[in-house]
Amino acid sequence: MLSIHNLHASYGKVEVLHGISLEVPQGRLVTLIGSNGAGKTTTMRAVSGMIRPRAGTVTLGGRDITGLDAHRIARAGLAHSPEGRRVFATMSVTDNLLLGAFPRLTGKRARGDVAHDLERALELFPRLKERREQLAGTLSGGEQQMLAMARAVMLNPDVVLLDEPSMGLAPILVDEVFRIIARLKADGVTMLLVEQFAQAALEVADYGYVLENGRIAVHGPAHQLKTDPKVVAAYLGGSHAH
Template identity: 55%
Template sequence: MSMLLTASGLHAGYGRAEVLHGLNIEARAGQVITVIGPNGAGKSTLLGALIGAIASTGQVLFDNRSMQLRTLEDRVMAGLALVPETRALFATMSVQDNLVLGGFRRRRLGAKRAEQAQDLERAYALFPRLKERRSQLAGTLSGGERQMLAVARALMGRPSLLMLDEPSLGLAPRVVQDIFRTIVDLRATGVTILLVEQNARAALEIADHGYVLEMGEFVLEGPAGELAKDARVIETYLGTGKKKPS
């Protein structure tokens, strides 16, 4: 599999406060890459830097093209997409209107109306519940439905790399299972996924490769199956299964 994304020596932060300290990360085409770590480690900052929403230094190569001097819009047009932790939906617009807006990249690339209609039906096939609620205002959806809509809207642009920031946050366990099952299904269609997630167990179960981010630096990385067996990961992120004495 070819390398779709390579970031090296990536520094990013907010004003004088540097959050990321020279990260190196790679994503091969067709894989699920996960970044796990505690709150405040810099996971969301990493995604913001890759999409161009946060100023950064270092080198970012996407599909063999340098992204470092590209704007956020340029990176989206190149094929990157980010579903932020906040989901950032248009609450006063319908489900279908949110999805149609998500297809702006395809329209700018010259997709015909029939092709855009196919993209919409593909989104509804992936999330049948959204089709049932296509006329409903996005702001009235449940948390799980809003997450489905955020992912579906990003997919309307047919991205090569889909970045997901904490997709399980605040969702019921059953809904979390549905979301992670969808991620596996997306990988099968050829979409490369960079998954930032606090639910380390669920993330490592579906990922091909993983990184552990702590205090703005990667402290571990490797095949997800191997990370899940690492003593430090088990102790810190997965738990030993033993109850601590009260």
């Protein structure tokens, strides 16, 4: 469904990604783990059109989307829930969610039943349902994170990119975010998850890739990576305490 081949990306003259390749098959949850600065967020930005790759290809459902503008990539069916929960602070929760469906409302993407999907999103994220009329800027950080995730789902996308959904959240909210990710997976939503909590990511994922210094160091079924001695030592043991 989403295929990344030999992707190079940089900021200015500094190359961050040195030719990474990965596959996100339809209906699967794939996770990308690695230490801070390994290039995880850069990968997401290069895939979703926030930055332009220097080389390599990104295809979505067989269509080449490499280097397209972000709004065209969204129309093609790729939704990005970026790190740092960028929500529209002066708009209500409901209006933020409807903005996620904007390409559907303007005929750029199959419309489907937007009202039904809005209700489904609010069922999936009960905290948002309670606050549907509130301005997004008045939500807690955890609630804004859930709003960013729910907004991505409102595109009715082929693939969702989730970039650090647990960043900065209290442990109880981290658990809730991962429960929601598991629900989306059970519903057959195709996802690429970048996550600092490698253990939690590998628990929920089908397949994992470990990114080190802009290169894929190891990859395999998530249950194998959870017991791989090198992965355990670097990401799952005590060594990644901050």
